[in-house]
Amino acid sequence: MLTFDYHYAMSSPRRRIASMPKFCSPGRVAALALTGAAAWLSACSSSVVVQSTFPTPLVEPLPLRMGVIMDDDLVNYIHAEDVPQQSTWTIDLGDANVALLEPLFESMFLETRVVEGLPASGMGLDGVLHPALEKFEFDVPIGERDEFVEVWMQYKLTLYEPDGTMVAEWPVSGYGKAELRGKREEAVHRAAVVAMREVGASISTKFAAQPQVSYWLEEKTNGATLSAGQASN
Amino acid sequence: MVRRYPPDKHRTDLARRRLWLGLLAAPLLASCGTTSRMEPYKQTDTVIRDGEHVVILARKHHATHEAEEEFVQCIAEDLAKGPTGLEVYDSKEFEDKMYPWFEPSMAPLSTDDLSKLLEQPGVLEQVRDTGVRYVVWLDGSTDRVSSGGGITCAAGVGGAGCMGLAWWEDDARYDATIWDLERLEAAGTIHADVKGRSVMPAIIVPLPFIARPQAKACRGLTDQIKQFLTTPEGYGAGPDLG
Numbered sequence: 195m196l197t198f199d200y201h202y203a204m205s206s207p208r209r210r211i212a213s214m215p216k217f218c219s220p221g222r223v224a225a226l227a228l229t230g231a232a233a234w235l236s237a238c239s240s241s242v243v244v245q246s247t248f249p250t251p252l253v254e255p256l257p258l259r260m261g262v263i264m265d266d267d268l269v270n271y272i273h274a275e276d277v278p279q280q281s282t283w284t285i286d287l288g289d290a291n292v293a294l295l296e297p298l299f300e301s302m303f304l305e306t307r308v309v310e311g312l313p314a315s316g317m318g319l320d321g322v323l324h325p326a327l328e329k330f331e332f333d334v335p336i337g338e339r340d341e342f343v344e345v346w347m348q349y350k351l352t353l354y355e356p357d358g359t360m361v362a363e364w365p366v367s368g369y370g371k372a373e374l375r376g377k378r379e380e381a382v383h384r385a386a387v388v389a390m391r392e393v394g395a396s397i398s399t400k401f402a403a404q405p406q407v408s409y410w411l412e413e414k415t416n417g418a419t420l421s422a423g424q425a426s427n
Numbered sequence: 428m429v430r431r432y433p434p435d436k437h438r439t440d441l442a443r444r445r446l447w448l449g450l451l452a453a454p455l456l457a458s459c460g461t462t463s464r465m466e467p468y469k470q471t472d473t474v475i476r477d478g479e480h481v482v483i484l485a486r487k488h489h490a491t492h493e494a495e496e497e498f499v500q501c502i503a504e505d506l507a508k509g510p511t512g513l514e515v516y517d518s519k520e521f522e523d524k525m526y527p528w529f530e531p532s533m534a535p536l537s538t539d540d541l542s543k544l545l546e547q548p549g550v551l552e553q554v555r556d557t558g559v560r561y562v563v564w565l566d567g568s569t570d571r572v573s574s575g576g577g578i579t580c581a582a583g584v585g586g587a588g589c590m591g592l593a594w595w596e597d598d599a600r601y602d603a604t605i606w607d608l609e610r611l612e613a614a615g616t617i618h619a620d621v622k623g624r625s626v627m628p629a630i631i632v633p634l635p636f637i638a639r640p641q642a643k644a645c646r647g648l649t650d651q652i653k654q655f656l657t658t659p660e661g662y663g664a665g666p667d668l669g
Contacts, residue, residue, distance in 0.1 A: 249523040
């Protein structure tokens with residue numbers, strides 16, 4: 195006799211038990227084994243490609259011509275992690291990085307231009323920004339009662355003079371959570387988008403207020419060396 | 428002429444079983460249900476005019492809980508429904524248009540913060556462009572506060588069946604805080620607390636009697652918000668939902 199307890203079933207991860215047919219041919223067994231192995235492997239890996247459009251920030255642009263370095267590490271960023279008791283996760287954030295940062299910088303500065311590297315002198319730029327995604331962490335709950343998937347990420351923005359001299363380094367972090375409804379991958383996707391929007395919010399509203407950036411901006415303004423200002427005259 | 432049939436033993440047994448089941452189910456059904464409390468507090472005489480919109484937003488700065496997306500959606504859809512429906516602006520679209528000022532870490536927590544926010548270049552113009560006059564902030568969640576009992580199921584060659592009793596209680600507690608973006612003030616608050624107890628007896632087959640406090644809180648809050656925004660004076664306690 196088979197028995198099962200309601201509370202055990204409600205509190206433990208769901209398991210499926212399939213009964214074996216009584217008479218199986220070797221071919222059928224092999225096919226079943228292959229199907230089972232494929233299902234097991236797919237159940238042990240989770241893949242998320244974060245794709246989203248991000249709104250343009252409602253901020254006043256700084257009177258600067260800014261070069262932006264979008265290197266391969268950022269554009270092709272993939273986070274891979276083997277989560278104990280769960281599966282191997284691969285989270286592709288490359289496209290989302292581009293979708294977030296390009297329109298963000300375009301709205302923050304009077305003019306932006308993608309540059310390959312440093313130095314970038316002679317291009318009429320006031321500075322060069324190099325964004326990098328330094329840390330990415332996420333948590334997917336195991337228990338039935340945990341409700342949220344959480345994502346935390348940290349970018350590093352480095353500001354350079356066009357000649358390559360470093361002006362400032364600024365770590366910017368973002369946190370996002372999403373209700374665990376439906377597939378776990380979808381919840382991770384939603385939480386990652388929330389975290390990225392948070393990063394965009396911080397960059398667009400707090401960049402100019404960073405002490406080193408603020409001092410640099412003041413110097414540029416006092417020295418009247420802003421390329422954008424000169425160009426408009 | 429009336430013909431009398433001898434009492435059928437099978438029928439008598441069935442009737443007896445039904446009586447027993449009825450006697451058993453009556454207290455169970457009585458214990459299953461919801462109780463609710465609505466506490467509206469309106470501190471101005473403001474009412475919504477034609478062409479003015481309302482937007483429903485969830486407070487998201489808590490680490491552990493926030494109003495569920497489906498609850499926010501439920502309030503927004505119900506407010507817009509029917510002949511007395513209000514003009515509700517889509518939450519996502521509002522957050523996108525006002526980006527980044529209504530993101531979880533940036534959203535104003537008080538009307539003083541709101542005043543400062545509207546001083547930012549372009550923000551007031553964008554709010555006017557949306558036509559939104561009222562922001563309804565939803566704060567709270569539905570949580571399981573207690574549960575007990577148990578059901579055991581068994582299956583064998585002769586058949587299968589379950590026996591036992593399980594129950595659980597959910598509490599839906601929400602606050603709706605209404606801001607007037609024209610007057611730059613908090614117009615008032617509505618507090619909703621709906622408790623629901625669900626029962627699942629199992630006599631061979633489990634019979635779920637499920638209470639839905641979240642759905643009831645949605646209906647109650649929607650009615651209250653409608654009254655709040657359309658009644659200039661004398662707005663008091665809402666309908667008794669219990």
